[in-house]
Amino acid sequence: MRRVASGLTALTAVVALAACSPATPGGRAIPGGTPGAKTAAHPGEYLVFYAGGKQRQAMEAVQRAGGTTVGQDARLGYLLAKGGGDAFVTGLGADQAIVGVSPDRAIGMATAERTGSAAFPDASSFTKKGAGEPLANRQWDMRMIGADRAHAKAPGSKQVLVGIIDTGVDGKHPDIAPNFDRGLSRNFVTDKPKDDDGETLDGPCEASGCKDPVDADDDGHGTHVASTIASPINGIGIAGVAPGVRLVNIRAGQDSGFFFLKPSLDALTYAADIGVDVVNMSYYVDPWLFNCSANKSDTRKQQLEQQAIITGMQRALDYARKKGVTLISALGNGSTDLGHPKVDDKSPGYPRGDEKVRRIDNSCINVPAESGGVISVSAVGPSGRKAIYSDYGLEQTDLAAPGGDVLDGKGSKATRSILAAVPEHVLRAGGRIDSSGRPKGADVVRDCTRGPCSYYQYLDGTSMAAPHATGVAAILISRFGKPGAGGLALDPATVQDLLYKSATHKACPSPRQYVYKAYGETDTHTCEGGPSRNGFYGHGIVDAWKAATFTP
Template sequence: GVDGKHPDIAPNFNRELSRNFVTDKPKDEAGETLDGPCEVSSCKDPVDEDDDGHGTHVASTIAAPINGIGIAGVAPGVQIVNIRAGQDSGFFFLKPSLDALTYAGDIGVDVVNMSYYVDPWLFNCTNNKADSRKDQLEQAGIITGMQRALDYARQRGVTLISALGNGSTDLGHPKVDKESPGYPVGEKKDRQVDNSCVNVPAESAGVISVAGLGPSGRKAIYSDYGVEQADVSAPGGDALDGKGAKATRSILGAAPEHVLRAAGRIDAKGEPKGADVVKDCKGGTCAYYQYLDGTSMAAPHATGVAAILISRFGKPGKGGLELAPATVEDLLYKTATPKACPVPREYVYKAYGQDITQVCEGDEADNGFFGHGVVDAWKAATVEP
């Protein structure tokens, strides 16, 4: 969801076009807590509510206005439309995702940010011997169904941007999936996977997938990568990019006050309890911001740059401006700053008490860590047509 009442969201929030395609489920089929108690009698949250904070952070990175409080988004003059597909618990299931994408196509949304993967499978395999036939068919349905919805939206002018993922995994050479199925809770199992298995929507056709960078410009420790999968890269934050760990190396974005209170990140007087939360006040109005990192934070940077390109080069059309997604993609790549693989290509990160080895494949023009390059808002705003 998106907190449409947040002072750094509200000026650009389009409540009329926003839709929630999710009905909260207090408990799962086994009676275990899933979304928790419904906040409204219909169990369908209003379009301007966010019970987690993730979507509000993402939305502010794209389009927080320049209004003297908090932060400014990459494209501070564009509209935010909340098309919600995620449960309060963080699960993104197939049906709401299909509904959200088709709705985006129908109303003429210019660019969609997908900072998630479709549950319950991190990797979707159609013929994995470790899975039952039922599970294989479910995964095939996710691959096919999402591709149809993505195609539907793209054919109607929607540029599709996705987070690449936070598993520190070479998506071109995946080996083990320890996260699936993530639902029902308690069903996870370790299973062998290979490159025939795909993360959806990051590896779906027609989607621009974004790897995350730390503040030094290196590929973030957590970010997935892959020469076939990483299309561009953008700041995602990395608390470990430097000596020790610091929250302020992550990405600062808007946060709903009630979420921070529930998580114990602000005290009874509304003051932050740690460096990961920032309070900013202007003219008697106070707003909260939180440092987070992930490819979920990288994708909206690219989405904001895409919005700048559409604002500059789009032609009047349904609901506003139109620019063919293929053209947006081409301009996004052309305005990105190429970044070569590190030397040596085998890069060793020391984190979480272990050495994590990742290998960058490809050349400066297109490689597994940085894709076609680091997105560049300035170039997007100034490049000649």
């Protein structure tokens, strides 16, 4: 979304700049001082996570620290408390019943990068009509994983619910509406016009009370993800990996791309409670790109916040998985070996400008990509190589999928990215179409084959890779699931096993050190592991055709 994850080299920083849309806000530099050292001037609300069975002791600790308990969630073991600033937080942290304390504020962002502002060549050579949906010929990603063939064999069942935990879904988009379940969809976010420093965050509210309807997406990221998973076969635009399943918008992200911790927790527990089968999480929870429980360069307050993120999200993920939700996440776009991270200079990322440089190691994790029970997906370009921006790591990469790579070949081409639906109003706001609705660049495509025109955009990112894996998981659940809450159900451990068995193994490149070259810069990534499991491709590239046809 707004920025690439940490670990950027000069090469990937240049690539990121070429990939971000004009609307992408940049960070603010703080002149002098210590970033992130501000003190709350008035009481705020905090998520206070307590050790198992210590709810009463936690409430007493809140009172001793001068705060008030105003809510709680016993499912995930936390209190919602009001208190005043750093002294309140550190006072709580000294109590043995408390395992983490986080402000209830925006602390994350989606992990995909836009390709909208790049100087892409004309795409007229890609307009030849082919079989299937009107824009099927542009979907190299679906051909790579055999989804185009799998559609006739196993399009997915309407009894399978796919949750999109993201910035929202445009449920009125012509190429999403037939599969969109508005009744089950929820928005756990209230738009925030300005951040804690008074800088523009989400901008003016579009809806009464700053609460967008459940079929809205003012960013476009969640709509693109949903489209890749399950755009229907309806003679309009494209078809998703599993065009027959139902989509549920479970919004946890701000219009600006930031995420609150509590909405992320609420989204996961809601998905679990209504019987969602698989969720797609193409974002990371932040302000800490890498969450470290005891980094010496962090204040006690910052340590407690990271402990809360690690603990709270793991509890929510465990709750969802135990209730039958398969958890799929984007791995990240920092071009970083997550098994050997060294520096985090992107945290804390909220408010913008609070970032500092700190040394990190493998004890620090990206959440939810490195959380337990999550299937994390790296990205490949159209040639099948690991995308230049994609994070990787032997322990961290579970699967690979098409995520796009504008630099995977000679020059830079938008059509090497992933094409999927985008809300028209988002394109208008970003200046990507003119007043009559004509696209201004090769990264945007309009389809007027049937009725009102619908719009699509080429995007790059592991955010685009994860929904391919989510769609394949939906196919597997459709085939092997049994009647359960919400429709069909299949144990997440079984789904994971079937995903791995149906994936196409891809060995590390030879030599293992792959050198990426672009814009006069070079970057070297080292692939560890064997053909059946390695740091670039995990257990392999997801395969929709195998998922639709194989016998376990």
